[in-house]
Amino acid sequence: MQISTTPSTSQVDDARLAEILANPGFGVHMTDHMFTVEWTPDEGWHKARITPYGPLAMDPATAVLHYAQETFEGMKAYRRDDGSVWTFRPEENAKRMQRSSHRLAFPELPVDDFVAAVDELVKVDQRWVPESEGEKSLYIRPMMIATEAFLGVRPAQHVTFMVIASPAGAYFKGGIKPVTLWLTTEYTRAGRGGMGAAKTGGNYASSLVAQQEAIAQGCDQVVFLDAQELTYVEELGGMNLYFVYDDGRIVTPETGTILEGITRSSIIELLGKFGHQVEERRFSIDEWRDGVTSGAITEIFACGTAAVVTPVGSLKWDGGEAPAPASDELTMKVRQALVDIQYGRADDAFGWMHRVV
Incomplete structure (x- = not known):
């Protein structure tokens, strides 16, 4: 060209x-x-x-x-x-x-x-x-x-x-802190065969009213469930999710109706290097709520281009709340490793960086 x-x-x-x-x-x-x-x-x-x-x-x-x-x-x-x-x-x-x-x-x-x-x-x-x-x-x-x-x-x-x-500038002006999430049960992003996996403005426009709802409830971001059963966690308004278990397993919702995040796929590779098995599968909202309540889920984090990686705190919904996970140790380790590669402070073993000037 x-x-x-x-x-x-x-x-x-x-x-x-x-x-x-x-x-x-x-x-x-x-x-x-x-x-x-x-x-x-x-x-x-x-x-x-x-x-x-x-x-x-x-x-x-x-x-x-x-x-x-x-x-x-x-x-x-x-x-x-x-x-x-x-x-x-x-x-x-x-x-x-x-x-x-x-x-x-x-x-x-x-x-x-x-x-x-x-x-x-x-x-x-x-x-x-x-x-x-x-x-x-x-x-x-x-x-x-x-x-x-x-x-x-x-x-x-x-x-x-x-x-x-x-x-x-930095996404977190006052330092990194867990984001609180609102679970919407009225609005969805996309169904099977829809445009959820495409990065198109309509997907973001459809998230705005739910994001308003989250802010009105005192939360930072909104969580969307699947459109068919309103059971399975999909993504936030602009970020993908990861759930860390006490046995070292990590789960992230499978793609198909959600955006295939580039930060998301990079983190899967990075976690593999750290020795963690990452499962890409359907993940129910009950598994989230039960996991953090019992302590089986020790960390939750979200990722995207703007925020890179952010710890997730409590989850709220109409009539209830699930507590924040107990730790953010792996979350911050992943975040630091990724940022260090991006800014050239660590070896780029994956060949991810592309020199422009």
């Missing part, structure tokens, strides 16, 4: 950038440039370009606005102490976007082109990658949208893939 670059003539100046990187927040400040490439049946992927960051001009009939044909990814670039910049398993993000694209009836962007697009944007905007202190990073958002102006219900014949980026 040949990528043209048009440098911005109104880049954020060094003094303002220093202020932003000192306290970037999350998803608030965008870098100076963005990547775009388009697709049509006749031309395939074409017009790959990096241009100054700016608004999109859209016809009111643009398909994505009406039928939500869109997918996206979330990933990060990390600056190491020597100044180099690396991404974490970008080819896995590319493969997941291909799976999401298949489910949303999109053309599939080749893995090499996906990685090249991310690399080039990070190179052009490398000054936006913060120093590693406080687990700062550059959050990267690849996305694909249906950009044909057409009101018929069919796959779009004009598709646009873009990459934007935003510096991100």
Whole structure:
């Protein structure tokens, strides 16, 4: 893929950038440039370009606005102490976007082109990658949208893939602490054959009302059960779950109707290296409640790109509460090991890191 670059003539100046990187927040400040490439049946992927960051001009009939044909990814670039910049398993993000694209009836962007697009944007905007202190990073958002102006219900014949980026601070501003969870029995994310395994905005939109419910109940996040029986734990609003038993076993809900998290799969490999057997299977809410009450479940943690790994505290539902697990020892060990690999403080025995600059 040949990528043209048009440098911005109104880049954020060094003094303002220093202020932003000192306290970037999350998803608030965008870098100076963005990547775009388009697709049509006749031309395939074409017009790959990096241009100054700016608004999109859209016809009111643009398909994505009406039928939500869109997918996206979330990933990060990390600056190491020597100044180099690396991404974490970008080819896995590319493969997941291909799976999401298949489910949303999109053309599939080749893995090499996906990685090249991310690399080039990070190179052009490398000054936006913060120093590693406080687990700062550059959050990267690849996305694909249906950009044909057409009101018929069919796959779009004009598709646009873009990459934007935003510096991100630590997920836990006041230090890592267990998240409290609310169990929703009214709302579900997706059923068998649905879009639960695709990273598409509709899945996140469907979680928002349940997340509001969780916050109203004094909780940090919401837990979703399966849509068919309302019995089996699936995932949180934006994170996967792990349950640690007192005999060393670890269980994580099986995929199929939940997102195949890249952090999730990395942790499975990491736990194997630590000598733990990981079971991917259906996991009932009763097994959760009984396990923490009896002490058989000693730790629970959640994982995702933004938080990396976070310990889970108590679980609440209408009329009851399960206590927080007794420990977070393995949780914090896994978290530290993963973060150390990402920032180059530990040996990357898995070959996960990809150097950009």
